[in-house]
Amino acid sequence: MWKEIRNREIQLGGNNNSFINRIRSNRSSNLQLSNHKEIISPHRGSINSLQVDLTEGRYLISGASDASLAVYDIQRATEYAGGGLIAKHKPILVVDKQHQNGHKYAISTAIWYPVDTGLFVTGSYDHHINVWDTNTTQVVMDFKMPGKVYRTAMSSLATSHMLIAAATEDVQVRLCDMATGAFAHTLSGHRDGVMAVEWSTSSEWILMTGGCDGAIRFWDIRRAGCFSVLDQSHSQLGRRPPLLKRSTTKVSTSKPSSSGQTSSAKARAPQKKVSSGSGSKHSASSRILKHAKGSAKQRLHPGLLTGQDRATAHYGAVTGLKATEDGMYLLSAGSDSRLRLWDIQSGCNTLVHYEIVRLQSSKATQLAVTQDSAIVFLPCMTSVKAFDVWSGKTNMTLQGHYEYVNCCWYSSHDQELYTGGNDRQILVWSPPKLNSADVDEFGGTGQSSTVDEDNWSD
Structure with a gap:
């Protein structure tokens, strides 16, 4: 450093x-197990969901199988131990099944409203999705679902809608509208329950779902039917170059005219490059939507035309989905103990070989990705594996839980990882703190070099 x-x-x-x-x-x-920060968990059941708010990066919410939820202030400790060296964070808000509006069965998912910590959303095995007012701890909206709720998600980019995507044991994906308190959409296509749901990080209209039928489907919520189904046999090698460095000029493929020359009028004009960071997301989303529009045939549900509707992304249930920050790639985990990386634009399996690990198949898995999309964290039984996204190599194996790990969340604000498991504990994984005993980059002897010395210190 x-x-x-x-x-x-x-x-x-x-x-x-x-x-x-x-x-x-x-x-x-x-990252290593933190020796200066500790989360005091009030849960008496396995922890199924974790999320740090997206606005301040300050409040952590957790949901557990004992139907309880808790909120912690991870920036301000409630007490200190070990001579002031260990910051303990006790929950500032706890709701259990004794609460008048509390869930009756296990809470499977707990997420923050993306633009304000005044609201949060919980989903439970009691078939309900509740929207809570953080200040009053009251349910302001209740959605009755047709089955157990496995996952919920809200778009962090949305400015035109307030939709909660719900993955349940029912074959249909439902979108709950917080603006009206009713179901806005019902997405049909999966042949079994849906365990994973993820909004695109480059477009507020694109939703990705993973089902127990092994399929991953892409939806444009403004149109009927999904526009893409990922196929694990449809693959490509290598990583696409960054969006800003890639030429978007397309070669004309029109038929030669009667004179033997290609008509330039039929050639498609090259697209303009995007020079700003924010513009790259819009450009990426336009490519996705362009693929969704296509010809009249492509706008129809794939299953009405070809065998693509039967395609599978995993041999077994898709238990977790996570999109990269740039919106160009999607990571998926399945009950077949495989982790796969997908190119969203082409829908291809990139064939990155990740280590085969044993994954849980009975519940949804919450993956985490670093802000630069370089490392993906995957709960693997009693440990968390950290893989290099692009090479597939295992960078770290984080071991600290005594039982199965169910969820993890990476906080880009502090570069910290939070993990929760069946041992009812929330562990914090932090970068090591630098001190004078660290190895010196200049001298290499472990002692301060002359570069850092001065003439006035004792």
């Missing part, structure tokens, strides 16, 4: 954003 700081000072490290990204990447690749 000190080497990176020195390079920036002497202007060897490029722009400041590049420097920040390198520091964050270095911190996230050196």
Whole structure:
């Protein structure tokens, strides 16, 4: 780290954003069980869901199988132990089944309203999805579902809708509208229950679902039917170049005219490149929607035309989905003990070979990805595996839980990982704190070099 700081000072490290990204990447690749932060869990059952709010990066919400939920302030400790070295974070809000509006059975999912910590959403095996007012701890909206709720999701980009996507044991995916308190959409296509649901990180209209039938379907919620079904046999090798560096000029494939030359009028004009970071997301989303529109045949449900509707992404249930921050790739986990990386634009399996690990198949799995999309964290029985997204290599194996791990959440604000499991514990994995005993990047002897010395200290 000190080497990176020195390079920036002497202007060897490029722009400041590049420097920040390198520091964050270095911190996230050196996680270890925190010895200075501890979450005091009030749950008496396995922890099924974790999420840090997306606005302040300050409040952690957890849902457990004893029908309880809790909220913690992870930036401000409630007490200190070990001579002030260990910050303990007790819950600032707890709701259990004794609450008048509490769930009756296990809470499978708990998420924050993306733009405000004043609301949060919970889904339960009691067939209900509740929207809560954080300040009053009251349910302001209740959606009755046709079966157990496995996962819920809300788009962090949405400005035109307030939809909660619900994955349940029913074959249909339902979208609950917080603006009206009613079901806005019912998405039909899966042949078994749905365990995973994920909104695109590049378009507020694109939804991705994973079912117990092994299928991953892409939906444009403005149109009927899904527009793509991922097929594990449809593959491509290699990683696509970044969006801003890729040429978008297309070669004309029109038939030659009577004179033997290709008509230039039929050639498609090249698209404009996007120069800003925010614009890249819109460009990525336009590519997805372009694939969704296509010809008149492509706009129909794939199952009405070809055998694509029978395609599977996993040999078994799809238990977890996670999109990368740039919206270009999708990670999926299945009960076949496989982790796969998909190119969203082409729908291809990238064939990145991740280590085969044993995964739970009876419940949904919550994956986590670092902000730079370099590392994916996957709960694997009693441990959490950290894989390099692009090479598939195992970077770390985080062991600390005594029983199965169900969920994990990566906080980009502090580069910390939170994990919850059947042992009813929430563990914090943090980058190591630097001190004077750390190895010196300049001297290499473990002691401070002359670069850091001064003439006025004792």
